[in-house]
Amino acid sequence: MSTSRRLPRGRNALPLEEVARLQSERLCKAMAEVMSEKGYVATSVEDVLKRAGVSRLSFYRLYDSKLDCFLAALKRSSGLLTEEVLAGIEALGTDGGPLERYERALAIYFEWLEKEWASTHICLIEAFAAGPEAAAHRRVIQSMMVDLHAGMLGVTDERGLLACRMVVAALQNLVTIPVAENDRETLRAVAPQMVAHVRFLWNSGAFGEGTGPA
Numbered sequence: 001m002s003t004s005r006r007l008p009r010g011r012n013a014l015p016l017e018e019v020a021r022l023q024s025e026r027l028c029k030a031m032a033e034v035m036s037e038k039g040y041v042a043t044s045v046e047d048v049l050k051r052a053g054v055s056r057l058s059f060y061r062l063y064d065s066k067l068d069c070f071l072a073a074l075k076r077s078s079g080l081l082t083e084e085v086l087a088g089i090e091a092l093g094t095d096g097g098p099l100e101r102y103e104r105a106l107a108i109y110f111e112w113l114e115k116e117w118a119s120t121h122i123c124l125i126e127a128f129a130a131g132p133e134a135a136a137h138r139r140v141i142q143s144m145m146v147d148l149h150a151g152m153l154g155v156t157d158e159r160g161l162l163a164c165r166m167v168v169a170a171l172q173n174l175v176t177i178p179v180a181e182n183d184r185e186t187l188r189a190v191a192p193q194m195v196a197h198v199r200f201l202w203n204s205g206a207f208g209e210g211t212g213p214a
Helices: 016-038 045-052 056-062 066-092 098-115 117-124 132-153 158-180 184-203
Strands: none
Touching: 016 045, 016 056, 016 066, 016 117, 045 056, 045 066, 066 098, 066 117, 066 132, 098 117, 098 132, 098 184, 117 158, 132 158, 158 184
16 A cells, blocks of 8 residues: 555646655655565565555666665654754753753654654664665764754763763663564653653763752
8 A cells, every 4th residue: 555645647747856856755754664564674675666656667766776765764764853853952942951951852752753653663773784874874863862962961071972972872772672672662661761860960960061969
């Protein structure tokens, strides 16, 4: 079953650039959905075409291979996650201190993981199976998350950055296992654990200058 209706033809046809954009979105979404069910290795281009409702010719106009489409889906998924978390942080304005902002951002992150379950699999699970290019992009995502942590917590020195790297590594490990096992209940339990741990680290001064007991 395809994920979208056919694009309009004839007098109501869309510009070619818009058609390509919409087809790319369909294919990326279909890639995430099929891989969350079958895994990277077992997913074929044909599986993706059937789910997306896009022709093989159109696929190869946009992508060179299954891996090429997968990388596009991975970048799209991680980009959507980043946008959602950043929008949530911006919506807070100057309300609350660093820990309150962190807790809110983490809540948005976990809400997205559940809402976009197929994309979550792409980012956290299948990126390991798709080879070095996908692994390299996953490292980019991890670096971006370290920067987000540092910005929210007001980290200004190397000790604080090291703490952020450790927190991000722990967070990704803790969420990857329940996602791989499709265990949403265990996944939900991670968020309050992380908030409590980050508060403990903050109060211990682990995030560097400006953190620790008042």
